[in-house]
Amino acid sequence: MLTLIIVDDEKLLTDSLKGDIDWASLGFDKVFTAYNSRQAKEIFDRESIHLMVCDIEMPQGSGLELLAWVREHHPDTETVFMTCHAEFKLAQRAMQLGSFDYLLKPVPPDELLSVGEKVVAKIMKESEEKQYSRIGQFWSRRQPLIAEQFWLDLLHHVIPSNPDSIKREAGERGIPFDEKLQLLPLLISVKRYHKDFSPRDQKVLEYALKNSGEETLGLEGQGLLFTTTDRELMALIPIEGDAALLREQFKEKARPLIDYASEYFYCDIAIYIGNAVQGHELNGMVGRLRELDKENIALAKDVFLYDSARKTRETITFPDMHAWSIMLKEGHGGRVLVEAKAFLWTATASMDVDSLYRFHHNFLQMVFYVLKIEGIDAQLLFGDDKSADLFRNASRSVPDMVGWMTHIIGRSMDQVRNIRESPSILDKVEQYVNARLDSEQLSREDVAAYMFLNPDYLDRLLKKQTGHSVTELIITKRMALALELLLKTELPVGTIAVQSGYSNLAHFSRRFKRFAGLSPHEYRKKYVANSE
Numbered sequence: 001m002l003t004l005i006i007v008d009d010e011k012l013l014t015d016s017l018k019g020d021i022d023w024a025s026l027g028f029d030k031v032f033t034a035y036n037s038r039q040a041k042e043i044f045d046r047e048s049i050h051l052m053v054c055d056i057e058m059p060q061g062s063g064l065e066l067l068a069w070v071r072e073h074h075p076d077t078e079t080v081f082m083t084c085h086a087e088f089k090l091a092q093r094a095m096q097l098g099s100f101d102y103l104l105k106p107v108p109p110d111e112l113l114s115v116g117e118k119v120v121a122k123i124m125k126e127s128e129e130k131q132y133s134r135i136g137q138f139w140s141r142r143q144p145l146i147a148e149q150f151w152l153d154l155l156h157h158v159i160p161s162n163p164d165s166i167k168r169e170a171g172e173r174g175i176p177f178d179e180k181l182q183l184l185p186l187l188i189s190v191k192r193y194h195k196d197f198s199p200r201d202q203k204v205l206e207y208a209l210k211n212s213g214e215e216t217l218g219l220e221g222q223g224l225l226f227t228t229t230d231r232e233l234m235a236l237i238p239i240e241g242d243a244a245l246l247r248e249q250f251k252e253k254a255r256p257l258i259d260y261a262s263e264y265f266y267c268d269i270a271i272y273i274g275n276a277v278q279g280h281e282l283n284g285m286v287g288r289l290r291e292l293d294k295e296n297i298a299l300a301k302d303v304f305l306y307d308s309a310r311k312t313r314e315t316i317t318f319p320d321m322h323a324w325s326i327m328l329k330e331g332h333g334g335r336v337l338v339e340a341k342a343f344l345w346t347a348t349a350s351m352d353v354d355s356l357y358r359f360h361h362n363f364l365q366m367v368f369y370v371l372k373i374e375g376i377d378a379q380l381l382f383g384d385d386k387s388a389d390l391f392r393n394a395s396r397s398v399p400d401m402v403g404w405m406t407h408i409i410g411r412s413m414d415q416v417r418n419i420r421e422s423p424s425i426l427d428k429v430e431q432y433v434n435a436r437l438d439s440e441q442l443s444r445e446d447v448a449a450y451m452f453l454n455p456d457y458l459d460r461l462l463k464k465q466t467g468h469s470v471t472e473l474i475i476t477k478r479m480a481l482a483l484e485l486l487l488k489t490e491l492p493v494g495t496i497a498v499q500s501g502y503s504n505l506a507h508f509s510r511r512f513k514r515f516a517g518l519s520p521h522e523y524r525k526k527y528v529a530n531s532e
Contacts, residue, residue: 001029002120003047007066008082017053021109026116035063041069049077051100053112056083064207072145074285076126078119082107145190148226150175151236154279155228155286166279184246185274185280186235186254187289188213188225191296191397197532202230205265212264216257217250234286243276247305254303262301262320270296271303276322297356297397298348316355319454327518328370333413342406346399357395364391368409374416375457380449381408381415382408415452421459425451426465429458433477434524440501444470478502479515485525 009013023031023314026530032047033042037060043049056063063081070077078100092498100463101115150173153159163179170177190206197205205395214225223237239246254271261269271287285306292304296392324336338365344351371378374475381389387407394404421423432450436442447470448455459469468476482500485491496506499519502508514520516527 002027002050002123003030003032004028004051004053005032005040005043005047005049006032007034007058007063007323008054009058009060010055011035017109018110020453021113021116023116026113028116036295037069038067040066044070044074044077048319050123052077052079053115053442054079054081055080064204065161069144074453077124077299078482080112080115080119084200088233093298106122116177146173146337147175151234151282151478152228153468155234155283157283161280161283163278177279179279182239182243182276182278184237184239184243184276184283185282185289186217186237186250187272187274187286187293188233188235188257189270189272189293189296190231190233190261191270191301192393194262194268197266205267206231206233209261209265209267212260213257217253218261236282239276247273248273251305253304258301258303266302270300272306274306294353297351297353316350317360318362321362325366328367328409328412328416329373331413331416333409337405339408341402344401348398351398353395356401358396360395360401363405364408365411367461371415374419375454375461376419376452377417377448377454378414381452387411391515419453425461429470429473430477431460433474437474437478437481438499440503442474442501443472447474474501475515476513478511481514482508482520483516483523486520487527493524496520 006017008017014035018031030047032043032049034043040052040054052066054063054066054519056451061115063083067079068079069081080100081102082105083102084105091359100119102454103111126207142161150159150170151167154161154166159165167177167179175293188209190209193202193205206227206517210225210227213233213235214220217223217225217235219235219237221524223235224234225235237246237250250273254273258271270293273290274285274289277285287304292306294481296304319339324339328335329337344359368378371381375504382388390400390404390407393400418428419496428451429447432447433442436446444455444459448458451458453461455470460469462470464474482496485496485499487495491499495508497503497505497508501506502511509519512523516523
């Protein structure tokens with residue numbers, strides 16, 4: 001007979017799933033419930049669990065964290081995830097997150113019952129198939145986390161890349177290792193996401209990609225697929241037989257994963273297959289695969305076989321960016337963008353990552369030069385997180401470069417138009433200042449930063465239109481507010497000083513007298529009396 005545990009912090013849902021579904025008809029004679037990861041682990045420690053139905057998002061430890069623990073301590077347990085995360089609804093078929101299936105809440109009982117039937121069928125089949133080949137045993141799912149950490153330590157140089165050190169470390173960790181065994185490394189690089197995902201969601205998607213990759217590549221019992229760094233996964237396949245034939249086989253197996261990644265995981269991936277190597281040669285081959293990925297600036301969604309012969313690239317002649325700077329100054333940013341895109345796509349075949357890097361910085365210098373002429377502070381204009389992310393990724397690929405150029409040209413041209421429409425600049429400055437007159441820290445630098453302008457340049461603009469600098473405008477606005485409050489209210493002078501941006505009453509009084517020719521008390525006494 002079989003056992004089941006339902007884990008969800010929503011008690012009503014958990015109890016409902018336990019009582020409303022005829023689990024006994026599937027062969028489950030025991031159904032346990034837990035409302036957090038701690039309770040679930042306590043049950044696992046005393047019971048043999050065949051199936052876990054688990055919420056992925058819980059306050060005291062997520063379902064993913066619980067799954068990692070279960071895979072390490074109870075690897076034979078199957079898992080079905082539940083979630084309210086609607087963003088991944090389309091990924092139900094492929095995103096299994098290391099589980100048997102992935103269901104969107106609210107889960108219909110008949111759907112969960114159907115999934116349960118499939119789990120039982122899988123459990124029964126596996127119970128009859130406990131024969132593993134030598135290689136299968138080597139990559140047994142009973143030690144996935146230990147094996148993954150072993151290879152990660154080798155790739156991160158924690159374990160020295162020599163046969164004796166590798167064999168000794170494997171023995172100490174209880175991992176069967178044959179120093180004569182050859183490995184086929186396969187690197188999966190996430191080149192770009194189609195949407196703006198949070199770091200957390202990216203990790204979920206990459207975790208899903210890993211598990212879909214295990215199924216698509218047929219690695220269960222035949223190899224490992226694990227995450228090495230952000231946006232990078234590595235598969236290690238033990239080789240028995242013809243290595244060249246195995247490379248070609250995995251080239252064909254890898255192609256569907258590229259399509260799955262685009263359709264279900266909202267990302268473009270490139271896959272690189274190395275040559276057969278022994279354990280101590282792995283780091284060198286992985287480094288060469290990473291170089292291939294670095295050079296893949298066209299972001300081709302394809303499978304690449306490593307070839308030791310590097311292709312020579314033609315010399316790149318960059319466009320005349322001086323002409324582009326003139327076009328930008330004349331407001332023709334769209335035309336600059338069209339020409340820049342045309343150059344990049346035409347030159348892609350001849351470009352490498354170094355030439356793309358040089359293009360990136362030349363283009364940036366050209367845009368910043370135009371902004372400086374317009375008095376715009378580029379560091380302020382592009383100081384936001386989105387601009388920073390686009391800048392960092394621009395040299396990764398031509399599509400990333402196009403995305404960054406589109407952003408920087410669009411924002412630059414919008415700001416240039418705002419600057420040239422001087423009345424709108426004055427309106428925005430006055431609106432910003434009026435809303436902050438009670439702030440003693442309000443300065444011309446604050447106003448300039450809000451407008452993405454150099455403070456001196458903003459002073460020149462305002463003096464040309466109003467005859468006042470930014471600082472003079474702030475003082476004038478504060479004094480005008482103080483005059484109005486003195487005439488129209490009975491507020492104490494100290495309160496009026498604070499409302500006008502002065503915490504020091506003596507300082508306020510001196511400033512007011514220079515402005516109005518009278519002290520605040522004298523002004524109120526004279527003009528309020530006259531108005532009566």
